[in-house]
Amino acid sequence: MEVLLFTLIAAVALASGAMVVLQRNAMYSALFLVLNFFCLAVFYVLLNAYFLAVVQIAVYAGAIMVLMLFVIMLLNVAHPEPIDPRFSVLKGFGALIALALLGELAYIVLRGGATLAAGPAAIATGDATHTQGLASLLFTRYLFPFEVTSILLLAAIMGAAMLARKRRERL
Amino acid sequence: MPTLPTTVPTEYYLAVSAALFVIGVLGVLLRKNALTIFMSIELMLNAVNLSFVAFARQRGTFDGQVIVFFVMAVAAAEVAVGLAIIVDIFRSRHHVDVDQVSWLRG
Numbered sequence: 552m553e554v555l556l557f558t559l560i561a562a563v564a565l566a567s568g569a570m571v572v573l574q575r576n577a578m579y580s581a582l583f584l585v586l587n588f589f590c591l592a593v594f595y596v597l598l599n600a601y602f603l604a605v606v607q608i609a610v611y612a613g614a615i616m617v618l619m620l621f622v623i624m625l626l627n628v629a630h631p632e633p634i635d636p637r638f639s640v641l642k643g644f645g646a647l648i649a650l651a652l653l654g655e656l657a658y659i660v661l662r663g664g665a666t667l668a669a670g671p672a673a674i675a676t677g678d679a680t681h682t683q684g685l686a687s688l689l690f691t692r693y694l695f696p697f698e699v700t701s702i703l704l705l706a707a708i709m710g711a712a713m714l715a716r717k718r719r720e721r722l
Numbered sequence: 723m724p725t726l727p728t729t730v731p732t733e734y735y736l737a738v739s740a741a742l743f744v745i746g747v748l749g750v751l752l753r754k755n756a757l758t759i760f761m762s763i764e765l766m767l768n769a770v771n772l773s774f775v776a777f778a779r780q781r782g783t784f785d786g787q788v789i790v791f792f793v794m795a796v797a798a799a800e801v802a803v804g805l806a807i808i809v810d811i812f813r814s815r816h817h818v819d820v821d822q823v824s825w826l827r828g
Contacts, residue, residue: 557730561738572749614799622805626812637775645751656740688784700795707799712805
């Protein structure tokens with residue numbers, strides 16, 4: 552049952568991921584990416600990462616994608632970009648690199664070494680304690696990265712505000 | 723395949739993660755619109771997040787999930803600053819085509 556659900560959601564995730572890349576209209580790409588994020592949230596639930604599933608929806612689909620949609624609509628770049636029919640060497644090279652990467656990843660995945668059907672009981676039975684477990688690790692062992700991340704976010708806020716402010720004279 | 727496994731094995735998640743990552747790489751390499759390239763980068767980041775959570779479930783620890791937490795925070799910061807840069811470039815050039823943003827090219 553879980554495998555059927557996984558297959559269905561994986562098909563939707565891969566299809567929407569492909570549509571993100573293939574759509575000519577940036578707005579449609581963004582909406583397909585939101586669908587992809589929701590599929591990933593379902594994956595996180597299947598992997599017993601309930602807190603991360605909710606954070607994925609709240610942060611990625613709810614904040615980051617909304618911000619991108621704002622910018623797409625603000626800059627009005629949603630008109631379809633024309634498909635360049637010429638086959639350039641660059642495009643062929645890019646496709647080749649992507650195929651090589653896919654081959655490498657397929658080899659690693661199929662070779663095995665990641666074989667474990669179910670996680671141990673510590674995570675499998677932890678829906679009441681999952682957030683606890685995550686928090687107990689986040690605030691003890693990863694406390695320093697946590698604090699540094701807050702500084703990073705502050706720097707990002709200042710940088711974004713400074714870059715997007717209205718200049719008094721045109722540079 | 724006579725019986726399906728009751729729990730999804732880790733390799734299935736890794737395969738989906740690899741495929742999503744490669745789709746993201748194709749998007750970064752083949753698209754011209756800066757915002758679409760940005761979205762492909764987010765796709766790549768999410769593919770790696772999926773890998774992390776899958777391995778965290780397999781190993782039985784929460785370290786992978788903490789890393790995903792940080793990746794999400796860093797991705798949010800990166801999107802904010804990157805979009806500010808794109809808006810700034812658009813304000814002076816009135817397009818977001820990365821092929822034409824070549825002032826630094828020698």
